[in-house]
Amino acid sequence: MPRNRRPRDREEKSAEIVAAATSLFSEEGYEKTSLAGIAAAAGVTTNTIYWYFQDKDALFVAVLDGLLRDGLAGVEDLEDRPWVEQLLWVVDELRRFDKLVTAVHALAADSPAIDAWHEGFHALADTMLAEILTSAGVPEAQVAARTRLGVFAVEGLLMHELPRAEQRQVLELVVEGAR
Amino acid sequence: MPRNRRPRDREEKSAEIVAAATSLFSEEGYEKTSLAGIAAAAGVTTNTIYWYFQDKDALFVAVLDGLLRDGLAGVEDLEDRPWVEQLLWVVDELRRFDKLVTAVHALAADSPAIDAWHEGFHALADTMLAEILTSAGVPEAQVAARTRLGVFAVEGLLMHELPRAEQRQVLELVVEGAR
DNA sequence: GAAGTTCTTGAACGGCGTGCAAGATAAGGT
DNA sequence: ACCTTATCTTGCACGCCGTTCAAGAACTTC
Numbered sequence: 136m137p138r139n140r141r142p143r144d145r146e147e148k149s150a151e152i153v154a155a156a157t158s159l160f161s162e163e164g165y166e167k168t169s170l171a172g173i174a175a176a177a178g179v180t181t182n183t184i185y186w187y188f189q190d191k192d193a194l195f196v197a198v199l200d201g202l203l204r205d206g207l208a209g210v211e212d213l214e215d216r217p218w219v220e221q222l223l224w225v226v227d228e229l230r231r232f233d234k235l236v237t238a239v240h241a242l243a244a245d246s247p248a249i250d251a252w253h254e255g256f257h258a259l260a261d262t263m264l265a266e267i268l269t270s271a272g273v274p275e276a277q278v279a280a281r282t283r284l285g286v287f288a289v290e291g292l293l294m295h296e297l298p299r300a301e302q303r304q305v306l307e308l309v310v311e312g313a314r
Numbered sequence: 315m316p317r318n319r320r321p322r323d324r325e326e327k328s329a330e331i332v333a334a335a336t337s338l339f340s341e342e343g344y345e346k347t348s349l350a351g352i353a354a355a356a357g358v359t360t361n362t363i364y365w366y367f368q369d370k371d372a373l374f375v376a377v378l379d380g381l382l383r384d385g386l387a388g389v390e391d392l393e394d395r396p397w398v399e400q401l402l403w404v405v406d407e408l409r410r411f412d413k414l415v416t417a418v419h420a421l422a423a424d425s426p427a428i429d430a431w432h433e434g435f436h437a438l439a440d441t442m443l444a445e446i447l448t449s450a451g452v453p454e455a456q457v458a459a460r461t462r463l464g465v466f467a468v469e470g471l472l473m474h475e476l477p478r479a480e481q482r483q484v485l486e487l488v489v490e491g492a493r
Numbered sequence: 494g495a496a497g498t499t500c501t502t503g504a505a506c507g508g509c510g511t512g513c514a515a516g517a518t519a520a521g522g523t
Numbered sequence: 524a525c526c527t528t529a530t531c532t533t534g535c536a537c538g539c540c541g542t543t544c545a546a547g548a549a550c551t552t553c
Contacts, residue, residue, distance in 0.1 A: 144531080166345065167424065169509065180533055182511085187531095191510065234423060240473055241416040244343065257474070280483040283476070284467060287484070291466025294419055295436070304459040305466070312491020323500080348540065359502055360541090366500095370541065494553100501548070509540070517532070523525085 149187040149197075152177045157198045161231070165195060165238035192246045199239070199252055202232060210263075218271040222264075222285070222306050223299075226292045236293050260286055273313045285309045328366040328376075331356045336377045340410070344374060344417035371425045378418070378431055381411060389442075397450040398485050401443075401464070405471045405481065415472050439465055452492045464488045 155177035159168045170191060174181040188194040206228055213221055229236060243250040265282045273281055288309055292302055334355035338347045349370060353360040367373040385407055392400055408415060422429040444461045452460055467488055471481055 148531090164420070164423065166420075170511090171509080182534085183532060185511075237416070237420040237423075241343070241345075241420040244413060244416075245346065280480065280487055283470070283480065284463075284484050284487050287466050287470025287474075288463060290473075291462070291469060294469075295466075297462070301459065301462065305463050308459055308463050309487075327500090349542090350540080361503085361543090362501060364542075496551100496553080498551080499549080501546105503546080504544095506543080507541100510538100512537085513535090515532105515534080518530080520527105520529080522527080 145187075148179075148183075152179065152184055152187060152194070153197050153201055156194055157201060160195065160198055160235060160238075162234075164234040165242065170194075192242070192248050195238075195242075196248050196252050199235065199249075199256075202235070203256065218267045218310075219303060219306050221267060222289060223302060226289055226302065229289070229293050233293050236290070257286065268310060271310055273310055277313050281309055281313060324366075327358075327362075331358065331363055331366060331373070332376050332380055335373055336380060339374065339377055339414060339417075341413075343413040344421065349373075371421070371427050374417075374421070375427050375431050378414065378428075378435075381414070382435065397446045397489075398482060400446060401468060401485050402478075402481060405468055408468075408472050412472050415469070436465070447489060450489055452489055456492050460488055460492060 152173065156168070156173045159173055159176060170184055171181050173194075174184055177184075184194065188197065209228070213224060216224075239249060239253050239256075243253045261282055264285050265278050268278050268281055268285065269275070285306075288305055292305065297305070331352065335347070335352045338352055338355060349363055350360050352373070353363055356363075363373065367376065388407070392403060395403075418428060418432050418435075422432045440461055443464050444457050447457050447460055447464065448454070464485075467484055471484065476484070
């Protein structure tokens with residue numbers, strides 16, 4: 136009884152599909168990207184995708200996981216910069232995938248898998264932002280509420296284009312008066 | 315040369331379609347609502363919708379316009395209440411249509427009609443919130459930035475469920491420190 | 494009635510996500 | 524060397540979607 140064929144293939148092929156899906160989802164958005172298009176870009180058949188992923192949502196979650204992993208890798212070397220600059224960096228980074236941001240919010244209500252990813256992402260984002268605000272001098276009693284406001288501010292900046300100066304103004308208001 | 319058949323029908327029928335579309339869009343969201351379902355609920359054929367509206371997006375905009383008109387009608391009698399309560403009322407009101415909120419953000423990038431409605435809505439919202447903040451004592455120089463932060467806060471509260479007390483905390487931060 | 498406009502429908506198209514049964518590929522056991 | 528078995532790939536089909544177009548029905552005016 137042979138246990139497997141080529142244990143390597145699984146990861147490689149699925150990574151190729153995720154790569155193709157990542158660029159198409161990012162460029163065209165979730166709804167306008169078809170599995171047929173992803174399959175063609177990855178050089179496989181549509182149905183092959185179904186061997187590696189349960190459905191379109193599961194593939195989308197895999198894309199999100201990959202982007203999050205890559206994004207976290209770039210966070211390392213900016214810990215010592217001013218907190219506003221850190222947030223602006225995050226805004227710039229996420230802005231490249233603004234179509235995915237709105238897609239996540241739209242799909243979370245219907246897809247448990249995407250909803251779970253969304254909750255996990257916010258838990259992580261809340262933790263990181265709370266640390267930033269704490270080291271920026273926000274008193275402990277205010278960190279929770281200001282963290283939520285900060286997350287809303289970042290999300291707002293993602294979905295509505297604003298000049299750099301006004302982006303900075305909005306972010307500064309998140310800690311203003313907190314000393 | 316007969317000029318028209320029954321000038322009344324146009325508005326009545328289109329209003330019936332919009333009514334059916336409003337409830338279905340609100341309950342199921344944009345993507346999960348089919349024109350066939352709307353047509354059935356309105357007692358017409360799918361293709362009849364195309365006589366009154368150019369496409370699904372145009373019908374959606376008509377739904378948004380109707381909801382906005384109804385919503386503005388309820389705003390009148392709360393001008394003298396505290397500004398936080400006013401915003402919480404808006405949050406409650408919009409929360410009933412949270413699926414439409416995410417849908418608008420997701421569709422605006424692809425549909426010029428929806429994008430135009432979105433911009434118009436924000437122009438209106440900015441004006442109203444700016445008035446509220448001004449009469450709440452925010453200095454003129456800070457009104458613009460705090461208005462934007464306030465809009466982001468409201469949108470955030472729409473898309474992420476929070477206990478009432480924390481909703482109030484977040485909103486209060488929007489003017490805190492402004493005197 | 495005939496003409497002409499307004500509204501409604503039937504039939505069809507291409508594309509979508511997805512399921513299922515058959516086929517290819519390569520490993521292990523004998 | 525074969526045959527079994529697990530892994531992977533594909534072909535084919537289904538039902539639903541938004542949208543189009545040409546044909547028909549309903550009604551107003553002449």
